[in-house]
Amino acid sequence: MKASLVSFLALVCNVSIVSAFIAPRPFATGTGTAMTQRVSAAQLLSSSSSLKLSTSTVETERFAKSERIIMDDLPILYVYDHCPFCVRVRLAFGIKNVKHTIYFLANDDVPTPTKLVGKKVAPIFSLPSDNLVMPESLDIINMVDNDPRFGPTNQIKPGTKRDDIKAWQKSVQTLLRTLQRPRYVATGLLPEFQQLDSRHAFIKNHQLPPYEKPEWKGSDGNPGMEMEEKLQLYAEAMVKDPAPLIEELNAKLVELDDVIYSEHYCSEGGLSYDDIDLWSRLRSITIVKGVQWPAKLRSYMDNLSALGDVPLYDEMAL
Secondary structure: OOHHHHHHHHHHHOHHHHOOOOOOHHHOOOOHHHHHHHHHHHHHHHHHHOEOOOOOOOOOOOOOOOOOEOOOOOOEEEEOOOOHHHHHHHHHHHHOOEOOEEEEOOOOOOHHHHHHHOOOOOOEEEEHHHOEEEEOHHHHHHHHHOOHHHOOOOOOEOOOOOHHHHHHHHHOHHHHHHHHHHHHHHOOOOHHHOOHHHHHHHHHHOOOOOOOHHHHHOEOOEOOOOHHHHHHHHHHHHHOOOHHHHHHHHHHHHHHHHHOOOOOOOOOOOOEHHHHHHHHHHHHHHHOOOOOOEHHHHHHHHHHHHHHOOOOOHHHOO
């Protein structure tokens, strides 16, 4: 195995190798001060390095948060940090200003979610006061946004079925899997990947392009790839020069910048389920170092990060 691949495998297997990176500060549920400082730094970085290619900026008002909701028994969210479906719920809770406890599941933790809802899945919402436990991100958000105990109801507007955004998401799926998946485990900082078992569980179950899931995991009598081969492919993806892929991604972000409505909402009419889904998917792009964000889209990312109290990955990007 080449020396560069050995280095990557060591990175995957030994968190101490990344000790020179910034401490995993983004995972503290934290204070408003810390969040404000991080977002301000990102905005300063954006002003100097983002692509200034936005052709139009619509003046819109920021979403007005309601008063802080602090229940006697805090709601609990069981999540993976990198999971966009989990981020949907975290973003919604932040938008609604509901204090909650975040329980980051290890990626190889099967017993905890199975005891809660019968299978390994995330996110999971628990409301101790009601003895309620439920999965499914959009069901959780809908329930919370229609319950007056969690503040004004129907704060998040219905989705507008943006076919253009859905088409854009589909067009970058392979590109983003190639760039993001190796970086999730390579940082050594995401809470669900703190141990070797959890990092290997992710690599075992998440294929890299051009492979499809049946080839990777196996099906119909096919045992799938050996773990050593999967580690090798992740290593090769990580050590390969990402410049051509990042250049392609930069161009795709310019396309998206042209179709989002404003720096506060992606669709006309206000903050909606369109934002809940889009922002939660875009967040993982910030783990890729060297990406150039168009100005409006970068502001959109920073604004919703602050509004939803969900940090971005800029400071640990690889």
